[in-house]
Amino acid sequence: MQRCRGCQAHDREGAAGCLTGLAMPSEIAEFVIRFFVGGIVVSAFAVLAEIFRPKSFAGLFGAAPSIALATLGITIAHHGKTYAATEARSMVFGAIAFFCYASSVSWILMRVKPRVLPTTIALIPVWFAASFALWFVTSAITR
Amino acid sequence: MMVQAKFSALKGIKPREFALRFAFGGLVCVAAGLIAKSFGPAIGGLFLAFPAIFPAGASLVESHEKMHKARAGFDGTRRGRTVASIDSAGAAIGCIGLAGFAIVIWTLLPRWNTYNVFVLASLVWVTLSVGSWMIRKSRVFRR
Numbered sequence: 001m002q003r004c005r006g007c008q009a010h011d012r013e014g015a016a017g018c019l020t021g022l023a024m025p026s027e028i029a030e031f032v033i034r035f036f037v038g039g040i041v042v043s044a045f046a047v048l049a050e051i052f053r054p055k056s057f058a059g060l061f062g063a064a065p066s067i068a069l070a071t072l073g074i075t076i077a078h079h080g081k082t083y084a085a086t087e088a089r090s091m092v093f094g095a096i097a098f099f100c101y102a103s104s105v106s107w108i109l110m111r112v113k114p115r116v117l118p119t120t121i122a123l124i125p126v127w128f129a130a131s132f133a134l135w136f137v138t139s140a141i142t143r
Numbered sequence: 144m145m146v147q148a149k150f151s152a153l154k155g156i157k158p159r160e161f162a163l164r165f166a167f168g169g170l171v172c173v174a175a176g177l178i179a180k181s182f183g184p185a186i187g188g189l190f191l192a193f194p195a196i197f198p199a200g201a202s203l204v205e206s207h208e209k210m211h212k213a214r215a216g217f218d219g220t221r222r223g224r225t226v227a228s229i230d231s232a233g234a235a236i237g238c239i240g241l242a243g244f245a246i247v248i249w250t251l252l253p254r255w256n257t258y259n260v261f262v263l264a265s266l267v268w269v270t271l272s273v274g275s276w277m278i279r280k281s282r283v284f285r286r
Contacts, residue, residue: 031176034169034173034175034176035169036169038168039164039166039172040168042165042168042169042172043161043164046161046196049230050152050155051149051150051152051153052147052148052149053146053149055229056232056233056236056280057276058230059229059230059231059232059233060234060237060276062194062196062200062201062237063235063236063272064241064268065245065264066168067172067191067192067193068244068245068248070168071172071176072248072261075179076252079184081252081253082253084252085249085250086185087184087185087191088191088246090184090186090188090189091189091241091245091249092242092249094188094192094193094245095238095241095244095245096238096242098194098238099235099238101194102235102237106228106232109225109227109228109231110225113224113225115224116198116201116202116224116227120198120201120202121198127194135186139185
C-alpha cells in the first residue's frame with residue numbers, strides 16, 4: 001500500500017488511522033471522498049428543505065452548514081484541528097456574507113420579481129465582496 | 144405558525160434535481176478543499192459558507208410553485224418568485240445559526256474532543272436558526 005504524502009493522520013497513527021488508506025495518492029482520495037460526502041450531505045439538507053413547510057422555515061436549510069459538516073472531518077484527519085479551526089474562523093465571515101447575499105436576493109425577488117435563477121447567480125458577487133471585505137478588514141486589524 | 148413535515152413533497156422531486164444538488168454539493172466541497180490548498184485555510188474557510196446550491200434550490204422552489212399553480216389552471220410565475228423570495232428570507236435567518244456553528248468550531252475545536260464540538264456546534268446551529276425564525280415570526284415583527 002502506498003503511503004499518503006503529507007497526511008498528518010498517517011504520520012500520527014500509521015495506516016490504520018488514515019481515513020484514505022487506499023492504494024492511491026492521498027490527495028486524490030481526499031478529493032474523491034470530499035465529492036461523495038459533500039454530495040450526500042448537501043442532498044440530505046436539500047431533502048429536509050423540501051419536506052418542511054412553511055417555506056420561510058424550509059429556507060433555514062438553505063443556509064445549513066452542509067459543506068462544513070461534509071469537509072471539516074476530512075480536513076481534521078488530514079491537516080489537524082488548528083487548520084480546521086482557522087477555516088472555521090473564516091467561515092464566520094462567509095456566513096455574514098451569505099446573510100447579505102440571501103437578504104438581497106429576497107428583497108429583489110419580492111420587490112422587482114425577476115426570474116429566480118439569473119437573479120441568484122447575478123447576485124453571487126455580493127457574497128464575494130462581503131466575505132473578502134470582512135476577511136481583509138479583520139486581517140488588517142489583527143496584523 | 145405551525146411547522147409541518149410533508150413527506151409527500153418528495154414525490155414531486157425529479158431524479159435529475161437530486162443529481163443536480165448532489166453534483167453541485169460535491170463540486171463545491173472539492174473546490175473548497177482546492178482553494179484551501181492553494182491559498183491557505185483562511186481563504187478556503189470562507190467557502191465553507193458559500194451559497195453552493197442556493198441558486199439551484201431557489202430556482203427549483205420557483206418551478207415547483209409554478210407547476211403547482213399551473214395544475215390548478217393559474218399562471219404561477221409571480222407566485223413562484225414570491226415563494227422563492229420567502230425561501231431566501233428563511234436562508235438569511237439561517238445564516239445566524241451558520242455563524243454560530245462556525246464560532247463554536249473555531250473557538251472550541253483546538254481544545255475539546257472533535258465529536259463533542261461537532262455535536263455542540265450542530266445544536267447551536269439548530270437552536271439559533273429555529274430561535275431566530277420564531278422571533279421573526281412572532282408578533283413583535285408582524286406588520
